[in-house]
Amino acid sequence: MRATAGARQWVGLAVLALPCLLVSLDAEVLNMAAPQLSADLRPTAVQLLWIMDSYVFVVAGFLIAMGVLGDRIGRRRLLLAGAVAFALSSLLAAFATSPELLIAARVLMGLAGASLMPSTLALIRAMFADARQRGIALGVWSASFSLGGLAAPLIGGVMLEHFWWGSVFLLAVPATLLLVVLGPALLPEARDPSARGFDLAGAVLSLVAVLIFVYGIKRLAAEGRPAVPLLTLVIAGAVLTLFLRRQRRIAQPLLDLSMFADRRVRVGLIANALSFFVLYGTQLAIVQYLQIVLDLSPLRAGLWALPSVGAFLLASLLGPMLVRWFPAGRVIAVGAVIMAAGHGLMALAPYGGGLPILVAGMVIGGFGLAPVYTLTTDLVVSSVRSSRAGMGAAVTETGAELGGAIGIAVLGSVVVAAYRSGMSGVPGLPADGTLMDAAAAADRLPGSMGTALLQQADNAYGMAFAVVSLVAAGLVAVAAVLAFRVLWPTPPGAAAPASEPSDMVVPTQPSEHSADGGERATMSAVDR
Template identity: 50%
Template sequence: MAQTTAARASRRDWVGLAVLMLPCLLVSMDLTVLNLAVPHLSADLKPSSAQLLWIVDIYGFLIAGCLITMGTLGDRIGRRRLLLVGAAAFGAASVLAAFSTSADMLVVTRAVLGIAGATLMPSTLSLIRNMFHDPAQRTLAIGIWTTSFSVGGALGPLIGGMLLEHFWWGSVLLVAVPPMVLLLALGPWLLPEFSDPGHHRYDIASALLSLAAVLAVVYGIKRIAEDGPDWIAALSIAVGASIGILFVRRQARLPEPLIDLRLFRIPAFSAALGTNMAGFLAMFGISFLLAQYLQLVIGLTPLQAGLWSVPSSVGYTLGSMLTPWLARRFSAATVVGGGLLVAAVGFGALAGLGHSPGLALVVAGSVVFAVGLAPVYILTTDMIVATAPAERAGAASAISETGTELGGALGIALLGSIATAAYRSAMSQAVATGGIPPEVTETARATLGGALAAASRLPLPAGADLLATARDAFTHALQTASLISAAVMIATAVVAMLALHPRPSAVPGQGL
């Protein structure tokens, strides 16, 4: 009944949606655009290796850590207000970061950018929940919202590459300023305000616990992805998990918790969140490996690799456009399950990469899994925000975005670790059969990048043999990770088809 009587969005709402796309584009662009500028800013600011890591990583860390806090804060003080404050802070921090005079200053301004970015994502999604009450229109709006992230991620390397050819490294950060100014000018007129009048107290201790828990876990996972498992990564994850348990226990005792744990009692909410995380685990993990394959195996430049990633963004856009049509004709469980199976086909295709470089197969496989995962992300996100009561849409949106961040980080760490183990195993076999000179064995077995560097220092026949062996080993590792991803998608599809079918307890707000 609710689906037939819900008020339909006005033209003003659709124009407002276009305004909400601006921060989404910028947040995803900022995750990738600085990577191309690393050589230029390194020459200018001369950061240490530790400072350089923090310059690159602190932005994503603080976005992940602050999402829950900012989503709930938007419910309390007003989602439009928080969005506009975040936009002003994001624009100002972008200017300061662009004109940083030291590595420490750039670390601090990137941290502020991460905190500001965390205010933008849950605010935009929860405002969509308030603006689009008709289920079909809301699905379309969320599809457009998710596509803006994909487009931003694809545009980042392209725009950054063009700017760096003509301007200094800080120019890539100034791209954010005009859209933020436009958002500040149009937002008050086009976006509605919404806050939860029933909540007044904001628990600072809970906010700090959630930040510490997510930061510790994400840091540990990222360390595993970069350096492999070690005691520091294990300790970081264990500390984060322990703080997370304290956070959950505190929420259960508080009369006005930062996160209402009763949201997780809604079957559709929990099932959609788990499915969402599984999809991003596979997509981020394989995309991380494909970026290395394109550059280190096929030999493309970073800009060329970025250009060849555009077809997958187009595939995601196509999948997003098809989602509303599919959702009108089939149940959400069927569309999500079908999308996961399509993604499994794409990952399975990547497992067919042979010893010779296969650019066409990489592009085809990535397009297929992007098409398949687009409806998965759109519909699970829709379920997460729609099954939660309207006054908790900010918190639900923040949980959704945090799940995405954690799923992506887990994908890079787990699939990256599996691929590293497979690469080292293949290289060990090559060593045992005498295919690698003893003096470069350890370097070549560690990473593909190390093997390429070692090959460049060897005489031509030995260097060429090492290069071919290392590239074959990495291709084998990518095949292994792709097969695992395909299996995860198939298993998740079965669970989603069973768990996402409507149940009486999945009615929005019921049981809360």
Template identity: 45%
Template sequence: MTEQETTTTSPARAGRREWTALAVLSLPAMLITLDNTVLHLAVPHLNASLNPSGLQLLWAVDIYSFLIASLLIVAGTLGDRIGRRRLLLIGAVGFGVASLLTAFSSSAEMLIVSRALLGIAGATLTPSSMSLIRNLFHDARQRTVALSVWITCFLVGGAIGPLVGGVMLEHFWWGSVFLLSVPAMVLLLILGPVLLPEYRDPRPGTIDFASMGLLVLSLLASVYGLKKLAVEGIAAVPSLILLAGLALGVWFVVRQRGLTHPLLDMGLFRERTFSASLGGMGLALFAMSGSQFFIAQYLQMVVGLSPLEAGLASLPGSLGGVAGSLFAPVALRWMRAAYVMTGGLVIAAAGFVVLAQAGADGGPATVMVALGLLNIGVSPTVVLGTDMMINSAPPEKAGAVSAISDTSHELGLGLGIAVLGSLGGAIYSDRVSGELPAGLPEGAAASIRDSIGNAVDEISRLPEGLGTAALDVAREAFTHGLVLVSVVCGVLTVLTAFMTLGLRRVPAAVGTGESEESKETGESGRAGGASTELLEADGRTTD
């Protein structure tokens, strides 16, 4: 085929095999985010079983997201070298085994290690899935639909986590929620080799292991320092750890600029559409995940719902997330992507206003309304932000952009839990310390100050009158923390809306592959609208 024929012939359209393969690839997307949120609902049961400290609980919840975020770019690079399908299947084995270890953890330390292994395995699944989607769907518009479906599954997994977890916790022990991943990974291992072709880059360049180490250490040190400062206040050791993490991050950036084959191409961030979309997605998920960490505990420990009832109360959020992600591409018929994203974030900000009205003696209705508004408002930013990032980059950078997009998702989710969780925990501890009733044993008072989960467990062993008074204080303090965190999230969401509004020059159509500049000049060199086959555009080969 001549070069002219290659550039003028329409790419092959996907058939039943490709769409079936998409369904298989959607499994990891759904399970990765489901595992990120399902633990929120299990916190009260986990507290009673393993008795973790407040800091151990935060690590158990968010080390999963942090390791995924820090290893996604590494995993994307590795997949280009050993094969994307091969890495996906290796990750499926690791994710299944780590899920079993997590389900049967017998101590807080074992749970943290198991969740870390889950994060390492999960980091191999997401970039492999997105890269294979881009290889399976050569037609630009079909690829946009496929990507939207995949992202919807990503959002659905996070949204249904509380509901699925509630059903499981109603009948089984807390670790059972992690067994859901095992049959799904087995199905992926069976169908993957049949439906998914193998792709790898024949000229990937050398692997810079020093950059890999700098990226992981920078992220973990920075987050650990932030968490310790939020829980313990200003202190020398966590401050030094935070500064060391930031210094490693600067070193990583400087190193990338001097490498022929950098782990992360810093030139991508000079594209305004790319940077604004990336920042908008990360900040929106940061606010949403931090608030949902508190909501799951509020519904059970303050309102007093059972796990199943709390899961059902989260159903409006699930439906809102699905509705928002599916409506976003449809809304582009009437308005630009920036206006859809900004409008959604305004709705999310209204959700935080509603959430700030929650009271220690109120029912679940306020939270249910807030969850619906939050999820329907944030999901358009995630869906359209991802598509705009991919379309803003040249075709040869498609793999890197996919990994960076996934990193933004996971880092936003993890940092939201870590930073906002630590902030809310600090507010709770400070409020409880000044209002606990007299006569409490010192050990019981320390446990109540540590976290709301420990408080509920400890109070059950106190005399009825004293326990009731202490429980009222703990619930009021936790609700106070939830309200203040909601205010912070609402302000942050409004600021994010102004950021996405700055993307209004980007055309409304998603998947056309044209930026505003390319429409004016007649050029269409973007990834989403290339009419050449993706393998030729990316320079990839297939086995």
């Protein structure tokens, strides 16, 4: 029988949850700090978008390279080094004195953050050989994001009430210290000893393709003349083509393209990316609606976000349990339907629903997202050989981060375009003005004039918020249809590749062979 994990592995899982807490804390508190950050540094609308999403872009570009690097040099070693780098770049961000310096710090944070997530997922694959235990471990791993989200509104809200916006970046320091101290004692080292060299040229090509593509998406969404952005996207496509041709040609590619031959893996990645496209793309709009339209303080806005984070936490643990009785593809599809329903409900908030409807929609959306994320992650990570687990984990996270980055650019631009349409022709406001610009202008106007301007801005933003919520609901519904049609259960041992002989340097983990020396097929949650 396949060996099961012991106490050391489960305690080690708690240590692996620290980077997840770190990432979710950073993302949540930065959204909360956006209004204060804008008032202090006065970034332009484009600079604010880069402050919010440059981290995500860099993470997406470097994930595959970092995942493969972890396979080469050791995932624990890369995890600890990345954690230290993340803390140092967070300190730089905390004390940034200009938008440009903050953007640079966010880029460095992204480079360090790209080393964290593939390493944690690959170590979970190494520590939990049993498929059911791995499903539970992935649920805990996913739930740790929720715990970070639960802590962020409380801790971040208190810090923003009493300190400057940069204090939110200091939250990374204690989490990093715990990881660096406990990691060497509790986490096994795991790597691919058969790997030789590192495809540096492929890593550069993948990074350039991602960054150029994202830049083109941002320009296309922001400009009325599409010629230059479309040319940029064509260049990104050409670089991507060069990268893929190189991966097919070299002996030890950065990315094993054979994993995409299984359409269930492809659909799992699409469903994962679409859900994060919607999640990341609507987060800033929700925060601004709570703090500016509904006039809530950062702390109160954070408290009203807690129920949705709690729903995600509950569903993260429930999803791996449900696959014992229902096909995982059906659980993923139902989760996507629930998420779509939540965003559809949020669209009613500006039209009489108010705060209760908005919070209810956030709760329903969070509950639906968790099984989509957890189960599609298990599907992709379990589809590759254990020696290439870092690469498989990186592919999953790249899909999520790139989907999220594009979501920020595209859905953020949808909000901006819809808002400007509602505010067109208003005197005294710049053509590229934001909701915060309108609020500042209203404060300078006397009495009823300021009130009228603020009311018009609130109505325009409410319409924009409803539009983006409906777009988000439609996109997640597409993911639900794909999952329902493609992610059928398969006979045991038929879908997943057989585990290769255990070539991992994991002294504390038993071999993945059966007792008689024969190889056993690794069975993902979607196969059950």
